[in-house]
Amino acid sequence: MARFDIAVIGGGIIGLATALRLTEAYPRHAVAVLEKEPAVAMHQSGRNSGVIHAGIYYAPGSQKANFCSTGGRLLRRFCDERGIEYEMCGKLITAVSEEEEPRLADLYERGTANGAEGLEMLGPERLREVEPHAAGTRAIFSPNTGIVDYGRVSRAYAEEMRRNGGELLTGAGVNGITRRDGRLYMETPRGEISARRVINCAGLYADRVARMMGEDPGIRVVPFRGEYFSIRRRELVRGLIYPVPDPNLPFLGAHFTKRIDGSVEAGPNAVLAFAREGYGKASFDLGEALETLAYPGFWRMSAAHWRTGLSEQYRSLSKGAFLRSLQALLPEVRMDDLAEPGAGVRAQAVDRRGRLLQDFAISETEDAIHVISAPSPGATSSLTISRHVVEMAARAFGLTERGRSAISMPNGGLERT
Numbered sequence: 001m002a003r004f005d006i007a008v009i010g011g012g013i014i015g016l017a018t019a020l021r022l023t024e025a026y027p028r029h030a031v032a033v034l035e036k037e038p039a040v041a042m043h044q045s046g047r048n049s050g051v052i053h054a055g056i057y058y059a060p061g062s063q064k065a066n067f068c069s070t071g072g073r074l075l076r077r078f079c080d081e082r083g084i085e086y087e088m089c090g091k092l093i094t095a096v097s098e099e100e101e102p103r104l105a106d107l108y109e110r111g112t113a114n115g116a117e118g119l120e121m122l123g124p125e126r127l128r129e130v131e132p133h134a135a136g137t138r139a140i141f142s143p144n145t146g147i148v149d150y151g152r153v154s155r156a157y158a159e160e161m162r163r164n165g166g167e168l169l170t171g172a173g174v175n176g177i178t179r180r181d182g183r184l185y186m187e188t189p190r191g192e193i194s195a196r197r198v199i200n201c202a203g204l205y206a207d208r209v210a211r212m213m214g215e216d217p218g219i220r221v222v223p224f225r226g227e228y229f230s231i232r233r234r235e236l237v238r239g240l241i242y243p244v245p246d247p248n249l250p251f252l253g254a255h256f257t258k259r260i261d262g263s264v265e266a267g268p269n270a271v272l273a274f275a276r277e278g279y280g281k282a283s284f285d286l287g288e289a290l291e292t293l294a295y296p297g298f299w300r301m302s303a304a305h306w307r308t309g310l311s312e313q314y315r316s317l318s319k320g321a322f323l324r325s326l327q328a329l330l331p332e333v334r335m336d337d338l339a340e341p342g343a344g345v346r347a348q349a350v351d352r353r354g355r356l357l358q359d360f361a362i363s364e365t366e367d368a369i370h371v372i373s374a375p376s377p378g379a380t381s382s383l384t385i386s387r388h389v390v391e392m393a394a395r396a397f398g399l400t401e402r403g404r405s406a407i408s409m410p411n412g413g414l415e416r417t
């Protein structure tokens with residue numbers, strides 16, 4: 001049986017960054033990442049917009065505000081050192097009517113308070129100099145926003161973690177966890193794997209993994225699919241063009257995104273999905289759908305946001321409606337510009353009162369840390385989230401600094417195996 005000191009469940013960008021940080025800070029501890037898929041970053045971390053966010057939107061004092069801009073800087077340094085391509089192409093958040101301008105002004109204040117560097121408020125002329133095809137009455141320009149391939153970043157974290165002595169076990173989906181003699185035993189298709197402590201970074205299944213350990217995370221992950229189209233006329237977009245978001249929702253609104261491979265995408269919307277890894281419009285998992293429907297928080301959320309939910313469903317089913325919402329930002333885009341649909345699924349945490357959690361949610365118990373919710377800008381913030389998680393683990397698990405071959409546990413210092 002494989003035995004480790006710390007098992008990180010989930011080989012997405014957060015689990016890999018966490019394992020990397022653990023192997024750097026505590027090199028004598030045996031660390032493994034258990035990933036259910038044959039490769040890393042096959043879900044949120046490999047299916048996102050690829051934006052390095054500057055930290056504009058988030059409530060001052062929130063973890064998102066605290067982690068995002070520093071996370072972006074650390075990420076760029078990591079990419080510089082490993083030769084991973086990224087581009088600081090800049091981003092516009094555009095108000096398309098005068099009614100949106102007060103919210104744009106609020107965002108400007110908020111972004112500046114959060115430490116997003118170099119924000120500029122642009123009038124219509126300067127806006128058109130930055131993005132000649134964009135509509136808008138005013139816009140925030142953020143020069144410190146960029147693009148990168150987070151799948152590539154995740155694989156680089158994994159390589160570095162393995163160089164430091166950590167192990168990556170793919171095809172090792174954790175289906176059950178039991179406790180015996182101060183250790184945790186995880187059932188996986190690769191057999192039983194044991195660890196003294198666990199860090200749960202299972203993304204769309206983080207709440208389920210917490211429940212496997214007998215914890216009540218107090219939220220349920222409700223999957224929201226984000227659908228994209230590739231835009232044929234790339235010349236319409238130079239960088240990133242975003243709408244002013246609805247302040248009541250955690251999503252940023254369908255936008256135009258230049259990708260690091262030079263392609264341009266439009267999306268994502270936010271459509272309720274009936275399978276946690278349901279990337280197709282018809283994806284359906286009976287067990288997962290029933291689980292969502294049985295959750296009181298789901299019904300309270302639906303009652304509060306039914307209008308937006310229905311309009312997102314309509315925009316998902318009607319390409320014409322999707323196009324019209326894009327034309328508000330970029331009037332020249334046409335139906336025959338929309339090609340190659342794709343999708344990602346967001347893990348959106350919803351509490352029992354039906355509130356959509358806006359911030360990251362990370363909790364600890366004696367033998368586990370649970371990254372219960374790490375939505376956007378989770379990829380941008382991966383290196384700051386991982387530092388925070390490892391600091392929590394050091395405290396909760398009593399990890400000692402470099403040079404010790406045992407995890408000194410609060411319950412009496414178990415030997416490392």
Ligand SMILES: Cc1cc2nc3c(=O)[nH]c(=O)nc-3n(C[C@H](O)[C@H](O)[C@H](O)COP(=O)(O)OP(=O)(O)OC[C@H]3O[C@@H](n4cnc5c(N)ncnc54)[C@H](O)[C@@H]3O)c2cc1C
Nearest residue numbers: 010012013014036044045048049051174203226344378380
């Ligand atoms: C459509 C979309 C657009 C986004 N755009 C951006 C963006 O532009 N910029 C940004 O910063 N962020 C963005 N995000 C958010 C970002 O992608 C996430 O914050 C980040 O990827 C979360 O990483 P993770 O490791 O928590 O989750 P994941 O990448 O989902 O990884 C979790 C891993 O756990 C594995 N797993 C699950 N259950 C088990 C189990 N029982 N046993 C073993 N393994 C298990 C899964 O297979 C998966 O590999 C976007 C997200 C989406 C969906």
